[in-house]
Every structure is written in structure tokens, then in C-alpha cells.
Amino acid sequence: MLIKRQQPLPRVHALVACALLAAAGWARPATAQSPSLADVIETIQPKIVKIYGSGGLHGLEAYQSGVLISADGHVLTAWSYVLDAEEYITAVLDDGARYGATLVNHDPRLDVAILKIEATNLPCFNLDEAVSLQPGDRVLALSNLFGIAVGDEAASALYGTVAAVSPLTARRGAFTSLYSGPVYVLDVPTNNPGAAGGAVTDRQGRLAGLIGKELRHALDNTWLNFAIPIAELRSSIEAMRAGRQLPRRADATARKPATAHTPAALGLVLVPDVLPKTPPFVDQLRADSPAQSAGLQPDDLILFVNDRMVSSCKELVEELSFIDHIDAVRLTVQRGSELIDVELKPR
């Protein structure tokens, strides 16, 4: 949905400038003649997206940030409650153009999601040119923290240094973060309300990481300023974009077997399906069933069935209906803050 799109020209300029900058940066190391920070930031700005969605109550901000990763409108962002109501996600580009965005997919392991807007020829980060950073590297962090920018106003830019590359040991409220891989720990307060999903780039404006959500350190409770390296996100991004984790029903060629799995046959009793999208929590397990033998427990949240994302009880039942009753089923569940893979072997 295109509501406003007024200034196509600056985009072209930005693209040209970006190409020139990239060439200049490649040709020689940063010197006194290298582009100014202001010039570099101008090349990044058109790739930053302001995202609006659910929230707005109880101190939950209804906005966050994202980055364009394809010229035809793929937006990488943080997976959060802001994206809960899929039909009400809005993406605003830096020229003020406003789009309804669709949720392509999300990866709860990494807390990232991909959105899609219907547009073409957008400036974007090329993930193949993403860089890795070392402690001491200078970084730029661009995001719409605190929702300061609206419409065609530019995202906020912060400048700092990678203080460390370290495994993430963090919690949000009572829960620890699912992701515990390496992150760039930054010496600037990047992780503010609304900043999640923003870009961390090197001094030349090349994408290096995605600003994470607001988390506290699990041990000392300090607020963390960090970004997840793009290298850690690459395979997930590719899988999400390729739709490999999408439910099978999205695949028109998929065929259902004559006799398929059902939750009941596997010994799974789910919570009552009372919402349009009831999260598929395990309520009970029948004794001596495949589910119990596999070690599932009540209150486990089922996230994936054979690596395909299921976000509701209905989707879980639907996904199982594509699996022949003689085949094993692999489930990925969240138990507390842990992700656990189990295999259910049919009797």
C-alpha cells in the first residue's frame, strides 16, 4: 500500500553516492580524504525503516526499527510484540513513504523477523557485503530510538566503538534471552526503546550487525548495548527469505498423506484453542505416548515442527496433517528460556 511517495530523485542520488563511496572505500584505506561521517550517514539513512505496530500500552512502545536488505522491499528487523498483529504493521521509509508491511517469517532463536513491503528499486544493504567487526572498531548505529523521527525525518545516528565480541548473557524481565551467541558489545547506549532492528555499520557504512532488543545482563542487571553480528543471522535470513521454515500449507505443491499425525495420536494435549492464534503450549501428556517418551513436558511451547514454524494451535494441527503417521516428527520447543529439540517416534 503506497500512500505517499514524493521524492524519487534523492534515492537515486543516494544509490550513486553509495556506489561511489563503496568504490572509494575499497580503493584505499580510510585516510584524511575518506568521506566524512556525515556523508557516510547520508548513505545509510535511506536504508533505515521506521516500523510501527502493536503496543502503546503499559510502557510497551508501538515502534521499532528495521533495515532494508533487498531492493524489492525485504526489511530485517527484531522479532517482538510490535509485529504481533500482522495486518497492522506499517513501515515508513526515510523519504516519508508509508507502506503496509507483511510478515514474511521470523526466527525465535535469533529474535529476528523479515517483513516485506511492495516497492522496488529501494536502496538497501547488500548482505554479501556485510562486514565483521573486532573490538576497537568504530561503528555507527542508526535507528529510530525513542521514536524521535516521524515521517520523512531521518533516523538517529550514534557513534561508538566495539568494546568486545562476547557471548550474550542477558535476560528480559524474568526470562533469559534465547540467543546466547556472540554479540558486538558497544560503548554507546544504542539499545533504547525503539532501537531494536536498527543498523550497526562500520565507519564506511557497511552493515555489520542488527541492534538487539533492550536486555539486561543476566548477572549484574546493567542494560546492555549490543548488536547481533550479521554473520550470525545470515543462514536464518536466507532460510526465512526462501520460505524454508514456512508452514507446509504455504506450499501449493505439498500433498497430505492418507493417514497423518494428529496431536492426539502423538499423546499431546494442547491448551484450549480459544484465540484466533492460540500459542501452541503443551497442556498435558498422555502416559506411554510418543510425546511423553520424547521427554516433552507440560508448558513447553512448540515453535517448530520438522523445522517449520508453527505459531498457533491451528497451525500445529495443520502442519502435522502433512506428515505421514509412520514418520518421526521433530519438534523444537521453548522451555523457560531454553530451546529444546525432541524427536517423537511413532509406535
Place this chain on the structure above:
Amino acid sequence: MNALSLPPGLAGLAVSLTLSCQALHGLAQELPAPVQQAQQARIDTMARAARTAVAVFESGGNGGGSGVVITPDGYALSNYHVVKPAGTYMRCGMADGNLYDAVLVGIDPTGDVALIKLLGRDDFPVAEMGDSDRVRVGDWCFAVGNPFLLATDFQPSVSYGIVSGVHRYQPPAGTLLEYTDCLQTDAAINPGNSGGPLFDADGRLIGINGRCSFEKRGRVNVGVGYAISINQIKQFLGHLRGGRIVDHATLGATVATDERGRVIVTDILDTSDAYRRGLRYGDQLLSFGGRAVTTVNSFKNTLGIFPRGWRVPVTFRRDTEVHNVYVRLAGVHAWEELLTQVEQTPATPPVPPPRPRPADAPPGGDRDPSDPPPVPELPGPPPLGAPGRNEPPPAEVAQLIEARPGYANYYFNTLNRDRVWTACRQQGDFHSLTGTWILAGQFSNAAPFEIQLGNDVLAGQFPASRDRVDPRIDLDQQLLPHGSGGLLPALHLWRRLLQLGPQDFGEMYYLGTVPLPGRDGLFDVLVGTHNVVETHFMFDPQTGRLAALEMYPAANTDPCEIYFDDYRPVEDRWLPHRMTVQAGDTVYAALVIERYELAP
């Protein structure tokens, strides 16, 4: 005071940092000369800029903030919310180790700006003025000030960063304190930095730090500080120097974005000047105050940088026709409303008391869901000691403080009124010319005219009419000749000012500085009321001459405007030989004066 801590498990980092510091020490000699020179230049710039910073303390030593000196005789900028608790007398420490007495000069409560004057020197180090409209996101900048009131020895702290955003809009905190068109920086701005300077990399003043986005991390820097742009302050400076309480402006119309992204007038007061200049419901606003209007925010931003009463260019479109007009901006507050808020509102929004926390909750705790949503806060001074124990000023300082309702410090209004009048008097002394004044010449179309300005009668012979006005009765009923808006009474008031001076003219005060359409620079304004009409006299600050006057017969009407040009000496007095007379959108006449007879 660095709130950032690294996760444990990174203990090795500290070691490696120590090592790299040692390595750096050895490296210093090997650094290329240009790098060393650049670093030395940066150190020198900061040292030079830091000398202009001020640590503002209440006279009793309670609380305080920061400021920056902008003139050698000690005028300094700070925040309204910093000086508000101090009242009219405060003490200011500077990097030279001295504590100077200072008095309040003027305040802009809406824009959160205060002008104060440090006393005791005429050679204060002065911050060089920058141009905040030329600042770009990513430019280096640094803040100087008194965070956490650390400057017990008056040595200011410096924090370095980049400009994170420009032309930012931050809505009012409480009822006042709206930050429009401000700069956003990641240089650390903490409580106590309020009122202090933000400099660009070359040490030029680009803003006054005043506000931060705080939230769950407590009242410390989270990388988002806001500075009032210096270009906005420049436009208010004349008003502030006049000891006044200054108001911001409104167009008298509301706007909204339509479905095509255009900014459209959705409502307009028919008493506003914008309405009289032709702006109507449904018109598309194209530019305002010299800036393109692309969004509602961009309009609000630009509106916020103008003082009440300024005349700004406005471009709007109706159908296919584009109109260019100048519009006088009304005050955003009713005058009484502004004064009431200055009297009553605490300058810093009240901070809710801390909530009780479960004993096992982590220090600093998570956000309570029932807390109000985050709004940018003012990094005001941390409380020190008991409030409200300000000391009375010493006698020599008290001479520079004069309380009067509606003014921050009336002393400075008189000072500027007299300054303007003294400069004007250099152009000619009319005090003894109490007789009838005769101006004769021709209209630009060569039709002759003659005007007699007497004490009991004003008479004019014009190409289209002969008019008489009795200056002893209410002038608003005698706006003659027709179509001029009241040329005869306006010239009577011009003569009255020249002859009597501001003290005897009637009630007269110094307004500040305003632009005039089509002319460069800003003009000093004296406002006088006599025989029920209010007249604004605009003086050229370079020459001291009267450049224009506007006579307002009533509120919400077009004034009679006279522009005075072509000054030439008559005997030993300089007098204008061309007067352009305008009422509303109509130029009544350009009078070419060939003969003056000023009877004693």
C-alpha cells in the same frame, strides 16, 4: 560516572585495554604529524571553548546548571529551567576559577532559554557563534558544562560525540518548554549540563543543551540529548536582552496532512493576520518563514523558532495559484496565561516518587507497566541541600535588578530603551521644535501634497483629499486620509516621539528586535501607547535612525505602516525624504519630501 559496564567474563578486556594503553604510549611518538596536529588542534579548541562555559549556581549554593558567555561584557545563555529556581540573582563559576555575581536579564519560558549577565568584567572570554542550520548529522560536536554539579572548582566537563539528528521536534514538557527545531546529540548530556553550550568541532556555539530522553535507565545519559539550536536563540536574543518574558508564535491556523501528503490548512482564526493576508481553509502551505513545509512536524518546527509578533514570509497554494505574503505571528499564549505559568509552574516537571519495589527485584528494576510512557525530561540540577534558601544580592548587584510585572528584569528594558533613543538622538535633537511641522513634496506620481503637524491640529492636503485630525482626542477614530490606515495620526506620533523622547511619549517599552519585510538584519523596536493607539517604532541598529513605524488602531486590525528612507540632513538634523505608506496589502503612497519646516 560511566554507567556503562561490560559483562563479566570480559575481564580479559580490561587487561588488554591496559596493554593497549601502554602500546599507545609508545605509539604516540610514531603517529604521523598530521594526526598529532589534529589532536592538538582538538585539545586547543576544547580548551578555548571551555573557558566560555559557566557553572550556574543559585545564590544560596543550592542546585544549579550550566551556561555560556556570548559577549565580552558578560551576557550569557542558559536554560529557563536552570535559572528559574535561582530568581534574579545567581552566582556563576568559570574555568578561570572565579565566582562571578550574575543577574537575570530575560527569559523565554516556552523555548527554555534564559539570558543572564555576569558582572565584574568587560573582557569575558566569549563563545563564537555558529550556524546551527549548517550542522549535519554525523558532525563532531562537544558539550561543555557542569554535569552532576561536579565543577566544585568551576572546571567544566567536556563530553564529545556526534550530532545524531537535526531539526528535531520535542513536544512541550508540562505546559511550556517546547523544543522545536533542536539538535540531537550522543555527546553525554547529564543532569547539570542543562543550559550549557554545544559546540561544533571548531568550537563554534551551535546550541544550548537542555533536555534528554530518559527512560528506564534512570536520569543519566542514554545517548540522546537535545540542544536548542543557536539560530533559534539568535532570533529571540534581542527580546531577551530587553529584560522581557518572551512568548513564541502561532500562525492562527491549524494544519494537517491530507491523503496526498500535502500540508493543508484545516482551521483558521478570522481575527488572525494570516486570514487578513488571504490564507483560507483548505489552502496548501508550501513554505513558512523561508523553509519548505513538507510535513506537519516541519511546520511546527519552523513556527517554533520565531518570537511572537515577527513577520515572516508565507507561501501557499489555492487551486493552481501560488500566493506569497508576509504574515504577523500572534503569541502562542495569551499574555496573562504565560505570566501565570511563569509565576506558578515549576520549571522542571515534577518527578513522580519512586515506587516501592519488591525486595527481590533487581536494582534499577524493570519498568513498571503502570508507569506513564516515557517523555523526554529535563536534565535539571540534582537537588543539593534545602531548596529556597537564596541569598539577597549585594547592593551593587541589586542596582541591576528591577522587578516589574510582566518583565524578567525591567532594568534591562530601560537600559535598551535608552540605548536605542540615545542612538536616535545622535541623528538630530528635536526637543526644542515644539511648533508646527510642515512636510511638503509630492507623491511618486508627481501629485503634490502638504502636511501640517501641529499641537492642536493635523492637516493634510493630498491629491485626493483634504483632511484634518484633532490629536487631542482618541486617534483610532481619525484614521485619515482614507486608504492610508491613518497617516496623519501616525506622523503625529512620529513627531511626538522625536520631540518628547520615550520618557514623555506615554507608556513606552523596548520590545526587542524584529525583521522588516524586504530588508536585511533586525531592527530595534520601541512600543508606545498614546491616545489609545499602540505604535511600534523600528530603529536601524547601525545608524540609530527610525526605519519604520506601525500604528495599530485596534487589536486584530492592519496597522498603518510607514517606512522611512532617504535620510538627508536638514540643517543639523537627519530627516527621511521618502516615506512609504502602507495599510494591509495596499501601498497608499510613496511620499517624496522636498521641504521640511520644523517650527521651534
